[in-house]
Amino acid sequence: MKTINRRNFLKASAIAGAGLTLAPNLTFAQGKQSNNKPALLGGRKSSYGFSRWPIYDRTEEKALLDVLHTNKWGRLNGTTTAKFEAAYAKIHGTAHSLAVSSGTSALYTMFGALDVGPGDEIILPVYTFVASYNVVVLNYALPVLIDTDIETFQIDAKKIEQAITPQTKLLMPVHIGGSPADLDTILDMGKKHNLPVIEDACQAHLAEWKGKKVGSFGLGGAFSFQSSKNLNCAEGGAITSDSKEFIDQCYTFHNQGQGGTGTSYATGSGTRGTNLRLTEFQAGLLLAQMARLEQQARTRSENASYLTQLFNDIPGITPAKLYKGTTNSAYHLYMFRYHQSEFAGLSRERFIEALSAEGVPCSTGYGQMNSSDYVLGLAKNKHYLKIYGEKTMKEWVERNQCPQNDKLTKEQSLWFTQTMLLGDRSDMEKIAEAVRRIQKFAKQLKK
Structure with a gap:
């Protein structure tokens, strides 16, 4: 396979001057706060420079x-x-x-x-x-x-x-x-x-x-x-x-x-x-917004790249891969997979709760659209039955089985929104450290 809604308003000048540079070797001291308890267990919540949106002047x-x-x-x-x-x-x-x-x-x-x-x-x-x-x-x-x-x-x-x-x-x-x-x-x-x-x-x-x-x-x-x-x-x-x-x-x-x-x-x-x-x-x-578009895109890309490096060192967290032909992602969403077996069986829902308590909003993202009531209702829609007939609509439901998507969306999928990538490098480190704290205290968090 070819794969290889926050704290202060960030002014446009601050974003434009971010100029993040990624060193080939990570300098972040991994686990430097690992003994701190997660916020859900009484630990101190970190502050972040996530941007309010939209940015304007x-x-x-x-x-x-x-x-x-x-x-x-x-x-x-x-x-x-x-x-x-x-x-x-x-x-x-x-x-x-x-x-x-x-x-x-x-x-x-x-x-x-x-x-x-x-x-x-x-x-x-x-x-x-x-x-x-x-x-x-x-x-x-x-x-x-x-x-x-x-x-x-x-x-x-x-x-x-x-x-x-x-x-x-x-x-x-x-x-x-x-x-x-x-x-x-x-x-x-x-x-x-x-x-x-x-x-x-x-x-x-x-x-x-x-x-x-x-x-x-x-x-x-x-x-x-x-x-x-x-x-x-x-x-x-x-x-x-x-x-x-x-x-x-x-x-x-x-x-x-x-x-x-x-x-x-x-x-x-x-x-x-x-x-x-x-x-x-x-x-x-x-x-007017386009005047900031390219610089904001660079900031997201640099932060996403750094966060991916950090997440790659955390068992049970798998950033979404980019296809080999990708030379730039817009990172409207930072998507990743969560494997609860590496977090002492901590459920994805409890992980999200714990991460949100740390000040890091997170979502499971899209679900099983093909099996939602909204979409399945099409098979009984009177206009569709008139056009296609009952047999074709029953067959249509069967054609739309998506087992890999079921596995992804029911068990693993998570994402951050694009504004979370408009902070600075230290915000990415704090996010990764929050995940490590949750992993370290996963057994206690299960209770």
Whole structure:
């Protein structure tokens, strides 16, 4: 296999000046506080420099006021959105970018441009945010959920081909947590079966595969600017593509089925369209936020790399692997696996409780989407039964069995959010030391 929501507000200048340097040999004195009890057993809780989010200053204030004073607040008569689109395409190395109202809207718009509809099958990972699933069923297409590569948390690309049928419309890998999926295998599969690849890169701002930004490999890439994302304007999204024809079709769909002039109906999206436009205010915020994006990405990457080195020395903690082609992860999430056998049988839930008490928020992450009531309910949906029939929907449930994802999400998966990687090097050391304390006192914590 090719694998190789915090204390003080951090000002932008402090982040920009972080300049973390990773030495080849760790200098952190491992276990220097190992005799201290965990906070749950009466020990002292550490303080951390985790960043409050979002980070902003008068740059964002000016951006909003500048748009306000233009009296042009929507993209059809303003210029700010177009400026953002040009800047966003440039930073991703694509010929085009289209700003839309959310990451979900970015996916939905591309589905509209490709005329996805009833009878089509869409291949996507089971380990993803539910929005990836929702855009499929909003089009009355059939979502085909692929099991997880447990070591990387990504879609197991080796299992895609067996899921392809004559009804398969497109492949939609998700770069979950901000780390690239196995793009070489996925792109080869798309080429072999003449299927377009749509990258769900909503969490993967500036992530790279072999030195090239994700979102630039498939026919189109989707990005999210929702409030938790590494680049955010509360709600917003973008599509990236090198195809002018495709981006024009996307524009038409997101603009009520009308082309750029706004005076006539355009071709390319059938007779369907809707309003998924971004506002000028949001575009202005994004342009301001982009001034910090690259430095923040470097800080996350450096801290994640150091934390991985520390975690590699703790039995029972396994950081998610990156595929060999990954030259940069966005680290929207820092994902890792927990093995309770190395913690005296301490349950994952008790581990999370103990770590949270130390001042380190932690989550189990996504679950078993394929067996959730929400997704299983699709098999009884009256519209789906009318389109596909009861037999096909029963078979669909069986097709979506994902045993590796079950194992990962029921027993092992954990993650930290991206703001925890915007502290400094010492924060990473404190996190690792908190984990060591919990491990040392695991038997007492079980009681």
